[in-house]
Amino acid sequence: MCAQPSNKVKVWDPFIRIFHWSLAASFLLNYTVLEEGENLHEWVGYYALALIAIRIVWGFIGPLNARFSDFWPTPARIKAHLREHLHGQTPSPDRHNPVGGLMILALMAGMLVTGITGWLSTTDMFWGEELIEELHEGAASVVMGLVCLHVAAIVWFSRKGPHNLARIMWTGYRTK
Template sequence: MSQAAVTDSKRVWDPLVRVFHWSLVTCVLLNLFVVDDGEDLHQWLGYAAAALVGVRAVWGFVGPRHARFVDFFPTPKRLVQHVQALRRGQVEHHWGHNPLGGLMALALMGIVLALGVTGWMQSLDAFWGVEWVQDLHEGLGEWLMPIVGIHAAAAIVMGRIERTRLVKAMVTGVKERY
């Protein structure tokens, strides 16, 4: 299959956003596939993931344009307009996240942060053995991987619909239109 010619490109994702993304991917995958009888690795990976989200949250207010939440915050109006355009077969171009991508990014960061908080709460005397905290932590963990799968599939599908190389952009920082 031949590659379509690039018609336009722009540096979009700064190094911090890309390092955050792939470091978080690494933490989530290691926590999924690494067997840890003592739970120490699970805990430290969870704390690392939560810390990454904390750094990214700060960067969402002070980072460059496309890293800022204001650039992609999925307001109801933005979401409705985006979905309506998709239904009509009209492709809106967004150099940063489109509204659905912004919603997904915020949802994933929220789940990872909630996992970190509920995991930490279980280590406190006040919440040791408290069933609702354990259930919430486990439930969030069960939701994380399906949502990650939807995120990965959507990046591929939306890249084709929008005629951009989204996955490549998260590696190189340069978003290409073809």
């Protein structure tokens, strides 16, 4: 008996998918539901920082399309990617493109600044410091803006292209 060829192509490994949705949930929970200064808000923030730390390690040792080197947004890569779009080509959704890589780095940097300033505001040295609190809130607002841009891009590319990118991130697979 011959095996039937699958019409699914593996795109994202389980860690990347769990990281993505867990980080999204923790950020949205802290930004919209949990009150700043509450213990649960702090612990969810620490959880987000731990996720990012593990993701950074995974960016060096994980599968090829999870590695930073695979999607690092150099000017040449960004230019080539944008040129493809201008010529009506739809790049493969089997990895992050350079512009998506730029978004990943911006989101991770913004989350790191948000988390670190949140943690600093609980230390004896910076507790009650207005500047740290303003940086924390400002960084969280910047991240929310990036999240909105990210979601809008995913919706746009999912409608324009041949694949539902959110579904691929949820299941880990795309159809051929």
